[in-house]
Amino acid sequence: MCAKTKKIIxxxxxxxxxxxxxxxKQFIEDTLNEDPHYFEKLANGQKPPVLWIGCxxxxxxxxxITNTAPGEIFVHRNIANMVIHSDMNMxxxxxxxxxxxxxxxxxxxxxxxxxxxxxxMSNQQFGLIDNWLRxxxxxxxxxxxxxxxxxxxxxxxxxxxxFNVIENVYNLCKTSIVQNAWLNGQPxxxxxxxxxxxxxxxxxxxxxxxxxxxxxxxxKFQ
Ligand code: CO
Numbered sequence: 778m779c780a781k782t783k784k785i786i787x788x789x790x791x792x793x794x795x796x797x798x799x800x801x802k803q804f805i806e807d808t809l810n811e812d813p814h815y816f817e818k819l820a821n822g823q824k825p826p827v828l829w830i831g832c833x834x835x836x837x838x839x840x841x842i843t844n845t846a847p848g849e850i851f852v853h854r855n856i857a858n859m860v861i862h863s864d865m866n867m868x869x870x871x872x873x874x875x876x877x878x879x880x881x882x883x884x885x886x887x888x889x890x891x892x893x894x895x896x897x898m899s900n901q902q903f904g905l906i907d908n909w910l911r912x913x914x915x916x917x918x919x920x921x922x923x924x925x926x927x928x929x930x931x932x933x934x935x936x937x938x939x940f941n942v943i944e945n946v947y948n949l950c951k952t953s954i955v956q957n958a959w960l961n962g963q964p965x966x967x968x969x970x971x972x973x974x975x976x977x978x979x980x981x982x983x984x985x986x987x988x989x990x991x992x993x994x995x996x997k998f999q
Pocket of ligand 1: 832833834856857858888890891892893894
């Protein structure tokens with residue numbers, strides 16, 4: 778990344794409350810110039826084929842990094858792209874996406890350099906968020922042998938980001954929402970991706986699942 782680009786991203790002092798509303802006017806003008814009926818068409822409803830579960834990090838916007846437009850991806854974001862079974866927000870989004878919108882793919886997208894994962898790997902206290910980060914520590918414990926054996930800190934963090942995505946894909950599979958879709962013969966695949974902030978490249982973790990066959994028996998619903 779050249780120094781100039783870096784400076785632009787890190788210097789957000791030009792972003793103000795007013796500039797956002799000015800930006801909206803510009804967006805409307807540019808959009809209508811390209812397609813005078815854009816907003817009428819978009820207001821008619823949505824039929825996105827994909828649910829994205831990603832990190833809240835400002836540098837990982839689902840549409841931009843997949844070259845998609847509004848209406849094409851249904852999005853849920855939280856710190857470190859977690860799928861936690863008691864999270865009513867995530868469950869409501871998942872339920873609506875699978876059972877009403879009938880999305881065909883659910884993608885958990887993590888990213889290297891994730892602050893949530895890095896914080897969870899430390900022993901520092903951060904306050905209330907520690908209760909959220911503990912779910913990430915649980916992922917670490919599952920893979921502690923492999924992770925502890927990695928001497929390079931960045932390499933260990935990167936691998937942990939990957940494990941966190943893989944476990945959260947698995948968490949998706951454990952939900953009654955996903956399993957009922959599979960039991961009903963609804964076409965639905967879950968996937969895990971990791972995005973690189975430094976290259977822009979998305980890596981497929983190759984943990985895609987289309988049914989519950991791969992799961993430990995105790996998690997399988999009938
Ligand atoms: Co993150």
